[in-house]
Every structure is written in C-alpha cells, then in structure tokens.
Amino acid sequence: MTYPAHTTGATSGTAFTLPDRDTKSTKVRIFGTSATIVHRTDHAEHGRRRSHGLGCLDSMELLDVLMGLPSGEAVPLSVVGPSSLRVLRRAPSGVVNFTRRSVTRLVVPAMVPLLAVVYASHWRDGLVRASEFAAYCPRMFVARELPENADEVLAEASWYGVGVAVGPRSAPMVVLEPEALSEWRPTVAWWRFCERVYRHSLDR
Known part of the structure; x- marks a missing residue:
C-alpha cells in the first residue's frame, strides 16, 4: 500500500482553498483536540463499502493483519499464520474474500488525509495541537x-514542519506552507486514523 506525498495546493499569501471537487474537509474530535481534516475520498471504495453495509474499520488487530496482505491479490492460505487467519475470518463482509486455498484483501482506505488544520487563540497551543498529527499528514494551525x-514563531513552526495561516476561519491567509511528509510510509496507526476520519465524514 503506497500513496504519493500529500499536498493541498495552498500557496503562501493566498486564502486557503480546496484544490478540486474531490477534496473535502471534515471536522473531527481526535487525540483530545478538535481539527478540520482535509481529505480525498476513494469513491470506488466508498461505494463498495456501502454495497456491503461496511462502515469504518476500527480494530487495530484487523488492520495490522490487513496491512500484511496485498490489495486485490490472492494469497495462499498456507502462507498466512493461524492467528492472522482467525482474525480475517472474523472480519465483516466486504473486507476479504476467502476461497478454499486463498484469501484476498478487498478493503483499502476509503479516504486519504491531506492536511490537518487546528484553530487556536494562542500560538503555542496551535503548534502543540497541530503536532499531534505529525505521523498522519501535513498539518497547519490558524491564528x-x-x-x-512573528519571526520567532514562524521559524519554530517551520522547524517542526507546521504550516501557519492567519485571519478569520472563513478565509485565513497562508503565511507558511505546511511541510510535506518526508520518507513517509503507511502504518497501521495511519490506516486507523483514516478510518476514524472516514467515520466522522459518514456522520455528516
């Protein structure tokens, strides 16, 4: 499972805007803080999940096993450990497909986070809260x-790779772009983060 580096198309000195119609934003309460997550939905996967009555997957155990399987490729049962097979056999409909000799992972993340945005009245608070999302996607805070x-604050935010925007929530101006994730690799925690944001998007 690989995904390209995430960017939002925001440009310094301009109001932050969503780059295309497939990019949405969802307000979430996660890690003890409120944030707006900009994300792109995999409409094919979303539709497939709906057809199976499948919502978000919140089991770290299941996601850990799924990450060990290639998407859409039949894997011989003989190479899957007994404990992993037990987890997969308990999975909801639409997650995997079993045959007599193989198992195929059907599910993929239904959305990919592009940017986490937090709104803060104090700069230090914004920097700390935005940093909670460092392992999952680029992040930004709005003051x-x-x-x-300002020079010190922006230098510190730049050091941590956190973007900064200033102004009203409806149209903040980006003064420091968020840093793209370097040498990023998907993890089980990242997939679960995707699922939790997906759950919030379904509640809208």
Missing part, C-alpha cells in the same frame, strides 16, 4: 493574527 515576535 487570528501574527504576534509581535
């Missing part, structure tokens, strides 16, 4: 205005 020591 009402620049402080007097």
Whole structure:
C-alpha cells in the first residue's frame, strides 16, 4: 500500500482553498483536540463499502493483519499464520474474500488525509495541537493574527514542519506552507486514523 506525498495546493499569501471537487474537509474530535481534516475520498471504495453495509474499520488487530496482505491479490492460505487467519475470518463482509486455498484483501482506505488544520487563540497551543498529527499528514494551525515576535514563531513552526495561516476561519491567509511528509510510509496507526476520519465524514 503506497500513496504519493500529500499536498493541498495552498500557496503562501493566498486564502486557503480546496484544490478540486474531490477534496473535502471534515471536522473531527481526535487525540483530545478538535481539527478540520482535509481529505480525498476513494469513491470506488466508498461505494463498495456501502454495497456491503461496511462502515469504518476500527480494530487495530484487523488492520495490522490487513496491512500484511496485498490489495486485490490472492494469497495462499498456507502462507498466512493461524492467528492472522482467525482474525480475517472474523472480519465483516466486504473486507476479504476467502476461497478454499486463498484469501484476498478487498478493503483499502476509503479516504486519504491531506492536511490537518487546528484553530487556536494562542500560538503555542496551535503548534502543540497541530503536532499531534505529525505521523498522519501535513498539518497547519490558524491564528487570528501574527504576534509581535512573528519571526520567532514562524521559524519554530517551520522547524517542526507546521504550516501557519492567519485571519478569520472563513478565509485565513497562508503565511507558511505546511511541510510535506518526508520518507513517509503507511502504518497501521495511519490506516486507523483514516478510518476514524472516514467515520466522522459518514456522520455528516
């Protein structure tokens, strides 16, 4: 499972906008903080899940086993461990497909996070809260205005790779772009994060 580096198309000095009609934003409460997650939905996977009555997958145990299987490729049962097979056989309909000799992973993440945005009244709070999302996607915080020591704040945010926007929530101006994730690889925790955001998007 590989995904390209995530970018939002935001440009310094311009109001942040979603780059295309397939990109949406969802408000979530996660990691003890509120954030807006910009994401792109895999419409084929979303439709496939709906046809199976399958929502989000929240089991770390199941996701861990699924990440060990290639998507859409039959894997001989003989190479899958007994404990992993037990987990897969308990999975909801639409997650995997079994034959007498093989198992095929059908499910993939239904959405991919592109950017986590937090809104904060204090710069330090914004930096700390935005950093909670460092392992999952680029992140940014939005503040009402620049402080007097703006150069220091922006330098620190840049050091941590956190983007900064300033102004009203409806149309903040990006003054520091978020850093793309370097040498990023999907993890079980990342997939679960995707599923949790997907659940919030379904509740809208």
